Amino acid sequence: KSLTIGLIPADGIGKEVIPAARTAIEALGSDIPTPKFVDLIAGFETFTRTGVALPEETVEVLKNDCDCALFGSVSSPSRKVVGYSSPIVALRKILDLYANIRPVVSVSPSPDEPSKVDMIVVRENTECLYVKQEQQTFGEHGKEARATRLITERASTRIGKMAFELALARPRRHLTVIHKSNVLSVTDGLFRESVRAVQTKDPRFEAVTVAEQLVDSAVYRQYFPIYDVMVAPNLYGDILSDAAAALVGSLGVVPSVNAGDTFVMGEPVHGSAPDIFGQGIANPVASIRSAALMLRHLGYTEAAHRIDNAVDSVLREGQLLTPDLGGTAKTQEYHISLQKNS
Ligand code: NAI
Ligand code: MG
Numbered sequence: 001k002s003l004t005i006g007l008i009p010a011d012g013i014g015k016e017v018i019p020a021a022r023t024a025i026e027a028l029g030s031d032i033p034t035p036k037f038v039d040l041i042a043g044f045e046t047f048t049r050t051g052v053a054l055p056e057e058t059v060e061v062l063k064n065d066c067d068c069a070l071f072g073s074v075s076s077p078s079r080k081v082v083g084y085s086s087p088i089v090a091l092r093k094i095l096d097l098y099a100n101i102r103p104v105v106s107v108s109p110s111p112d113e114p115s116k117v118d119m120i121v122v123r124e125n126t127e128c129l130y131v132k133q134e135q136q137t138f139g140e141h142g143k144e145a146r147a148t149r150l151i152t153e154r155a156s157t158r159i160g161k162m163a164f165e166l167a168l169a170r171p172r173r174h175l176t177v178i179h180k181s182n183v184l185s186v187t188d189g190l191f192r193e194s195v196r197a198v199q200t201k202d203p204r205f206e207a208v209t210v211a212e213q214l215v216d217s218a219v220y221r222q223y224f225p226i227y228d229v230m231v232a233p234n235l236y237g238d239i240l241s242d243a244a245a246a247l248v249g250s251l252g253v254v255p256s257v258n259a260g261d262t263f264v265m266g267e268p269v270h271g272s273a274p275d276i277f278g279q280g281i282a283n284p285v286a287s288i289r290s291a292a293l294m295l296r297h298l299g300y301t302e303a304a305h306r307i308d309n310a311v312d313s314v315l316r317e318g319q320l321l322t323p324d325l326g327g328t329a330k331t332q333e334y335h336i337s338l339q340k341n342s
Contacts, residue, residue, distance in 0.1 A: 002034040003298075006062050006069035010043035010087070012272025013282035014072020016331050020284035021070050021266070021291040023335045027342035028310060029295065029303040038066060042087040044075045054087035059094055062263075068294050069265040070287070071258075073272040088267070089132070092125045095265070097258035098155060099162045100125045100237065102269055103293070104244040104254055107315045117247045119227040120166055123237025124159040124191075125258060127151060130234045151187040151233060156194035162259070163231035164198055164205045174228035176211045178218050178236050191233050219243045241269055250324040252283025253315075255290035257297055264297045266290035276323075280330050283322040285311055288334070310341045 005025070009018040025035055040058045047053040053074075062069055076086045091097070100123040108115045133148035167175040177195050181188035192212065199205040213221065215236040221227075222244050232240055245251040251270040258265040268286030276282055288311055296304035314320040314337055321327025 002036050003032050003068070003300075004036045004038060004066045006038050006040050006058075006066040008040045008042050008058065008069060009072040010041075010272070011045050011075040012073055012274055012277040013270075014043070014074070014272055016277070016280065016282045017268065017284040017287040018070055018072045020331060020334045020338070021287040023338050024288045024291050024307045024310070025295070025303070027338045028306040029300065030306075030342075031302040032295070032300050040069075042071075042074070042091075044077065044084070046087075047081075047084050051083065053084055054090050059091075062091075062095065068263065068298060070291060070294065071265055071267040072287070073268065073270060075272040075274060085132070089130060091265070092258050095258075095263045096126070096260040097263060097265055098124070098126050099159055099259045100256055101162075101166070101259060101293070102237075102241040102244075102254065102256040104241065104248055106248045107312050109316065111312070111316075116225065117244075118225075119222075119244065120170075120229045121237055121241040121244060122159065122163040122166060122229060122231045123241065124155055124232065124234050126234070127155050128234030128236075149184075149187050151190050153190060153194045156191045156233075157198060159231060160195035160198035161202075163195070163229055164202070164208055167208045167229040168204060170228060172228040173208045174211070175208050176213050176218070176227055176230045178213055178215050178230055178232035178240065180215050180236070182214060188233065195231055215240070222247065245269060250283060251286070252322065252324045253285040253289070255286050255288075255293050257290065257293045259297060264294050266294035280332060281323050282331050283324050284331050284334050285315070285322075288338075306341075310338060 009015040029035055042054045042058050074088055102121040104119050106115045106117040127150040129147055129149045131150045136145045163175055167173055177192055179188040179192045181192050245254045254269040256267050256269050268290055292304040292307040320329045320333055322329050
């Protein structure tokens with residue numbers, strides 16, 4: 001059976017970095033039976049051209065023809081645009097990709113040395129403030145805006161299970177539950193309780209040590225190597241993983257997968273980077289590593305390993321450093337390097 005991979009570069013540097021992820025799979029994915037790629041569209045540019053940010057056809061092809069997908073980045077405007085809604089947020093919902101798994105790992109000076117930073121942020125992907133139920137009204141003192149923050153036992157439990165499984169598979173077997181239930185005792189309280197209850201229902205998880213940390217100090221404490229796996233509601237997880245990216249040098253190297261029970265989608269943690277788009281200097285490492293993460297999730301461990309190794313060795317030797325990492329390398333140079341490695 002062949003493996004069909006949907007490619008959705010979307011906007012901005014997504015269009016520059018997703019091709020490098022494809023090259024990595026083509027060059028180093030020899031244990032994958034004939035990978036097939038399907039080009040799909042979505043994003044703000046698609047919206048301005050067609051009036052829809054996530055075309056029906058893209059969703060149908062992903063559901064019916066693809067085994068997995070790679071998503072680049074979208075340029076969502078900060079102002080409200082009538083009819084527009086972020087396609088990545090929608091895709092996570094439609095495909096029920098309830099977990100966003102974001103490993104943040106630094107490159108060690110030699111392959112035998114452990115990485116200084118090595119943690120995984122597990123972000124709940126379907127609810128919290130990202131249900132986007134916002135309203136503006138007029139009150140006694142002028143405009144008032146409200147948002148609904150949805151936390152359910154079901155979603156918190158399944159993300160908790162995912163986090164315990166990931167922690168169990170790592171040498172340290174440590175899980176930190178991130179919340180702010182000192183202030184938001186009802187919503188964050190439910191998240192915290194639901195995650196903790198997961199451990200009492202599966203004896204395998206007794207091997208995992210569990211800690212808790214309030215989200216604000218968690219961002220601070222990430223600076224010290226105390227975390228192993230962190231599990232957080234949607235918004236906190238989003239913020240924590242961008243903060244963690246600073247510890248490993250750049251948002252341009254941090255990958256993720258959006259995972260559900262039946263589908264997986266790789267996606268760099270960064271956005272569409274309009275400040276550097278079009279210059280050919282976007283760091284493709286986050287996308288290449290997202291491809292590896294996606295393949296590992298599907299059981300293609302050899303290909304994943306080869307791709308990660310190829311990236312680690314060029315970074316370790318200080319070759320191919322794009323400007324975000326202090327170098328002068330271009331995105332395109334990665335294509336050449338990956339092909340040489342094959
Ligand atoms: P951003 O992640 O696009 O950029 C933040 C900073 O990091 C910029 O200085 C950028 O140049 C740099 N950077 C990011 N990725 C890089 C890479 N691969 N190589 C080199 N430098 C890189 O975040 P920002 O500026 O807050 O948002 C820009 C746009 O991206 C917005 O429209 C936002 O809505 C969208 N966005 C989309 C996301 C997604 O598609 N999942 C996630 C985050 C933001
Ligand atoms: Mg983000």
